[in-house]
Amino acid sequence: MALRHAVLAALLDGEYSGYQLAKAFDIGVANFWHALPQQLYMELARLEKDGLVAGRQVIQETRPNKRLFHVTDAGRAELERFAADVSKPSFIRDDLLVKVQAADRIGTGPVIEQLEERASAAEAKIELLGNLLRQFRGDLDEEEYLRTGERVGPYLTCLRGLAFEEGHRDWCLRIANVLRERRTTRAER
Structure with missing residues (x-):
């Protein structure tokens, strides 16, 4: 997946400035x-x-002007083409795993600290x-939202993110x- 597809998907929810997109x-x-x-x-x-997004200038009196972007028909077609492509399996590339793999030979102290920091960061996420x-969801329970929610895609990706972080x-x-x-x-030996 290219960054372009993630940007196009994010812009499906409406018009965003670069700052709002970030x-x-x-x-x-x-x-x-x-x-x-x-x-x-x-x-x-x-x-x-x-030509996959179009931008328009918004004049602001008390702030610098900004550009708002939205997905064009060509952008939607690109997302549809991307959605039809077969996805490759994901893989993990994480320097902490290299450190864990070598921990018995290089010492565990710093690795343990980094694992605990990562756990803490995951808890915040x-x-x-x-x-x-x-x-x-608002007032809906999860099952009701999954059946009737207006836009389920972002919810589903958040569920995946939650499962990953947990x-x-x-x-x-x-x-x-x-x-x-x-x-x-x-040490006891």
Whole structure:
């Protein structure tokens, strides 16, 4: 998947400035696609040049002017083409896993600390995603929202992000405990 498809999908919810798009990415897209704000601005320019989004200038009296972008018919067609493509399996590339793999040979102290930091960061994201899911649902319970909610796609990606973060937190805490116990056991020998 290219960043362009993630941007096009985010713009399906309406017109966004580059700043608003970056905020939308932070909240709803970051659980499956990370992009820096400057990457988003560059991608918006490319998408506009390719005719997949259109921008319009908004004059503001008390702030600098801004451009708002929306998906064009060509952009929707590109997303439809992308949706029809067969997706490749995802894979993990994480430097912390390299450190865990080498932990018995290089020492566990720093690795345990990093695992606990990751677990803490995952916990914060779990809270954020849980709040976002509640906002989406409003007064509906989850099953009702999944059946009748206006826009289910962002909700489903948040569910995936939540499951990922919960699994990541649990794994980090478990592995930190395993490494800590092994260190204690070795010290007792």
